[in-house]
Amino acid sequence: MAQLQALADAIISGNRVKSAELATTMLKEGVAAKKILDEGLIPGMAVVGEKFKNCEFYVPEVLVAARAMSAAMDKLRPELVAAKVEPVGKVAIGTVRGDLHDIGKNLVAMMLEGAGFEIIDLGVDCAPESFVNAVKSKGANLIALSALLTTTMPAMQDTIEALEAAGLREKAKVIIGGAPVTQKFADQIGADGYAPDAASGVDIAKQVLGL
Amino acid sequence: MCAMLGSERARAALLRREPDRVPVFELLVDRHIIAQVVSSGDYGDFAEAVGFDLVLTDTPSRLYRETPVDPARGLYRNEWGVVRQYGAQIVSMPKEGPIKRPEDLDRYAPPSPDDPMRYEELGRLLARFKGRTLVGIHLHDVFNYPYYLRGMQQLFLDMYDRPEIVHRLVRISVDHDLAIARRAVRMGADFVLLGDDFGAGSGPLVSPAHFREFFLDGFREIVQGIKDTGAFVVKHCCGNITSLLPMLVDAGIDALHPLDAAAGMDIAAVKRDYGDRICVIGGIDCGDPLSNWPVDRLERLVEETVARLAPGGGWILSSSNTLHRSVKVENYLAMVRTARKWRYPAAA
Numbered sequence: 001m002a003q004l005q006a007l008a009d010a011i012i013s014g015n016r017v018k019s020a021e022l023a024t025t026m027l028k029e030g031v032a033a034k035k036i037l038d039e040g041l042i043p044g045m046a047v048v049g050e051k052f053k054n055c056e057f058y059v060p061e062v063l064v065a066a067r068a069m070s071a072a073m074d075k076l077r078p079e080l081v082a083a084k085v086e087p088v089g090k091v092a093i094g095t096v097r098g099d100l101h102d103i104g105k106n107l108v109a110m111m112l113e114g115a116g117f118e119i120i121d122l123g124v125d126c127a128p129e130s131f132v133n134a135v136k137s138k139g140a141n142l143i144a145l146s147a148l149l150t151t152t153m154p155a156m157q158d159t160i161e162a163l164e165a166a167g168l169r170e171k172a173k174v175i176i177g178g179a180p181v182t183q184k185f186a187d188q189i190g191a192d193g194y195a196p197d198a199a200s201g202v203d204i205a206k207q208v209l210g211l
Numbered sequence: 212m213c214a215m216l217g218s219e220r221a222r223a224a225l226l227r228r229e230p231d232r233v234p235v236f237e238l239l240v241d242r243h244i245i246a247q248v249v250s251s252g253d254y255g256d257f258a259e260a261v262g263f264d265l266v267l268t269d270t271p272s273r274l275y276r277e278t279p280v281d282p283a284r285g286l287y288r289n290e291w292g293v294v295r296q297y298g299a300q301i302v303s304m305p306k307e308g309p310i311k312r313p314e315d316l317d318r319y320a321p322p323s324p325d326d327p328m329r330y331e332e333l334g335r336l337l338a339r340f341k342g343r344t345l346v347g348i349h350l351h352d353v354f355n356y357p358y359y360l361r362g363m364q365q366l367f368l369d370m371y372d373r374p375e376i377v378h379r380l381v382r383i384s385v386d387h388d389l390a391i392a393r394r395a396v397r398m399g400a401d402f403v404l405l406g407d408d409f410g411a412g413s414g415p416l417v418s419p420a421h422f423r424e425f426f427l428d429g430f431r432e433i434v435q436g437i438k439d440t441g442a443f444v445v446k447h448c449c450g451n452i453t454s455l456l457p458m459l460v461d462a463g464i465d466a467l468h469p470l471d472a473a474a475g476m477d478i479a480a481v482k483r484d485y486g487d488r489i490c491v492i493g494g495i496d497c498g499d500p501l502s503n504w505p506v507d508r509l510e511r512l513v514e515e516t517v518a519r520l521a522p523g524g525g526w527i528l529s530s531s532n533t534l535h536r537s538v539k540v541e542n543y544l545a546m547v548r549t550a551r552k553w554r555y556p557a558a559a
Contacts, residue, residue, distance in 0.1 A: 014371065055414045055454070060367035060421060067368070100296055100304035103363055104411075125298065150498055150537050151299050179412050179450075180473070180498055197413050 003031075004040040007072065011044030011114075012051075014064025016071035023075040033079035037116065041069055041076075045114025046202075052111075053199035059107065062198075066110035073113075087118035089209050092134030092172075093144040094122030096155035101148040104178060107198035108144060115202045117142070128155070128162035135163065135172045142205055145191075147178040156181075157189040173208040177201060214558075217264035217344040218401070221527065225345075225402070225443050225465050225490045229524035231558035233517060233550045234264035236492060238349075238404070238447055238468060239533040241301050247540045255339050261547060265345040265527070267404055268332045270302045271355075274391075275322060275329075290322035293359045301533055308360040313376055319360075321383050324390035330398060337399045347402040347445065348395040353429040354407040356384035370421060381429040389436045402443035402465075405433065410450020412474055419454050431462045438463055445492065449532065451475045460485050468492035471531040479519050482526065490525045495546050497530035502537040506545045513549040521553055 003026055010018040026036050048065040051057035057065075091112050095105050102124050109119050120138055122130050134140040143163070147153045156176050163169045175193035176186050177200075186194035193204040205211075215223070215231045223230035240257060249256040258266045268274075272295060277287035285297035292309030310316050336346050357380035358366045369376045392403045409415050415422065437444050443465040451474045452459070459467065467485075470478035470493040482491045494516045495501060500509055520526040528550050534543060 053413075058414065058418045058421070059411070059416050060370050061418070063364055063367050064371055098299040100298055100300070100306070103416075106364065149300055149535070150502060151535060 001031075001039070004036065004043075007036065007040035008044030008047065011041060011065050011068045011072070012047050014061065014068050016064075016068040019068040020071040020075055023072040027075060027079060033076040033083060034085045036072075037076055037080065037085075041072055042114065042116055045069055045111065048114065049111050049199045049202055053197070059103065062107055062110060066114065069110075069114050088116040088211055089142050089205065090118045090120065090138070090140045091142040091144050091205065092120040092122055092131055092138070092140035093146070094126035094130065095124040095146045095148070096152050096159060097125060097127050098155060099147050099149055099152035100124050101146070101178075104148065104198055105144075105146040108146070108177065108195070108201040111198060111202045112144070112205060115206070117205065128159040131159050132162050132166045132168060135168045136166065141172050142209060143172050143174045144201065144205070145174065145176045147176070147181060150180045153178075153180060153185065156185075156191070160190055175201070175204050175208060216342070217262070218342055221264040221345040222401075224524055224527050225445075227486065227490055227523075227525035229555040229557060232554055233521055234527045235261065235547055235550070236263060236265040236267075236468075236527050236529045237534055238267065238406075238529065239270060239301050241534055241536045241538075243536050244534045244538060244540060244543070248544075255336065258340070258344070261544070263344060265347060265402070266336050266340050267347045268336060268349050271349055271351050271406065272303055273332070290326075291356070291359065292319075299536070301535060305359040308358075308362055310360045310376075310380070313373055316376060316379060319383075321356075321387050324387050324394070329391050330395065333395055333398060333400060341399050345401040345443070346399065347404050347443075348392070348400050349404045349406055350388045350391055351384060352388060352405040352407045352433050352446075353381050353384055353426045354409055356387070357381055367417070370417075370425060374425070377425050381426060385429040385433050389433050392433070392437050392442075393440055396437070396440040396442045400442060402445050403437045404445045404447055404468075405464075406447045408447075408449040409455060410448055410452040410474060412450060414451050414453075415455050416450075419458070422455055422458065427458055427462070430459070434462045434464055449474065456481065456485065460488055464489060466490040466492050466527070469529060469531050472496060473498055473531060482520060486523070486525050490527060491520070492527040492529050493531055494520055494526070494528050495530055497532050497535060497538055501530055501534075501542045501546065502539060504542065506541060509542050510545055510549045513546050514553075517550050517553045521555070524555070 007022040145156045173192040176191045177195040183194045193208040195201040195204045220230040221234045224234045245257040246252045275290040277289045280286040288294045294307040295303040296306045297303045445466040446464040447468045470476040
């Protein structure tokens with residue numbers, strides 16, 4: 001459908017006015033909100049993610065694309081709620097305790113939202129308990145941990161141990177990322193997945209959830 | 212050849228000549244590391260004990276006064292109006308800037324570059340080290356102040372929505388830092404380290420096209436302004452900046468730090484490709500090798516690195532970023548000790 005491709009293109013080019021207009025027009029024409037999401041928004045953000053991985057897009061391009069996506073989602077959200085459309089997953093994402101960096105975490109959150117996940121953004125300097133609460137009280141089934149310092153990486157292990165101590169480890173998969181983080185470290189601490197960069201976060205999230 | 216003074220050794224490396232042995236430098240040293248080497252906890256004492264060939268003032272945020280906002284959460288506001296948060300890391304993090312709406316910029320005045328506080332630490336380092344080592348001041352250049360003042364995400368959106376704001380913020384940063392740099396050199400500073408980070412893990416934060424549009428002219432201006440004083444320009448930039456290298460080198464920098472392998476930078480390749488124009492600074496990973504490896508394994512790495520990077524000069528040894536809290540002091544001292552065993556041919 002040409003309008004769905006036009007919506008994807010508007011997302012890719014970061015045109016939030018056009019993305020919102022197209023979403024509104026299609027809804028008025030009776031196109032289901034889920035169809036617009038699945039065949040317009042998500043493919044558009046998938047292209048953004050690929051371009052980011054390939055260094056064709058950089059942080060500013062991803063931000064304007066995410067803004068265009070958000071403008072369209074604002075139009076779709078009431079319809080999605082009314083139709084009881086479930087997100088593909090619910091992610092609690094945050095930078096771990098002692099770490100104040102957020103740009104990487106924010107990019108991953110945007111990419112995951114663009115892939116159909118519901119985001120619970122816990123912010124920065126997040127104690128392990130905040131992730132535990134996100135699973136217990138908000139139903140998160142994926143925890144995404146970010147650390148940009150070698151000195152704060154141990155808090156990732158603390159978070160996994162906190163989930164185990166709360167009896168919630170089986171309720172949520174844990175993926176980790178950040179500049180000093182490695183696959184070896186992820187394996188050592190028992191994380192379910194490791195994303196080497198923000199663009200890979202969506203692939204890893206889907207992989208660990210079996211999507 | 213008699214042993215060179217540290218200043219002579221560092222100058223030779225920056226001029227891409229061969230000194231007597233490999234010069235040693237670090238961008239920042241965590242106070243916990245300093246305290247393990249010198250009981251005073253003083254950076255100057257640490258630099259003396261280790262034998263740095265270049266000494267550098269602390270992170271630029273220390274040049275400005277701060278007033279408490281919420282000390283229990285480590286929040287302080289500085290003279291730029293930026294709220295910074297202190298935590299476990301060496302440097303406080305910017306949390307919030309004063310330019311929340313475009314019209315805020317019309318009323319904004321940056322702090323004075325002439326305040327004596329900007330030059331206090333430099334003065335102390337010059338009094339102690341001038342002539343024996345090269346003495347430098349650590350400043351920002353074109354990226355950090357704009358994103359501190361506006362927020363990084365908002366700055367990137369401004370590049371699309373309100374490009375004039377980005378240009379104005381870069382102008383504020385260049386004018387401020389160039390004024391400080393010029394006065395620092397008049398005091399006796401031998402080099403200025405420009406410390407803004409444009410790089411992320413897999414590439415620069417912004418595209419080369421955006422860097423050219425918004426930041427390159429200001430960067431060239433500040434580099435040339437410093438070079439016109441006779442001082443060296445050392446550019447620090449974390450992350451993968453391979454695609455920006457031609458622009459940074461063409462701007463006239465004398466050296467580039469840290470060329471971190473963990474970010475995909477190949478210091479040997481940069482030396483090969485640009486070593487006729489810049490000195491490279493870096494070499495030993497401050498992650499696993501300096502933090503966790505046994506000393507003998509680390510020593511072998513240093514020997515291999517020295518054999519690869521030292522010939523021909525134009526290299527200054529440092530860690531791949533900073534001496535952060537997790538670095539093992541015995542490993543760092545072994546790194547320096549091992550590198551110093553190597554002699555350039557004229558000195559052997």
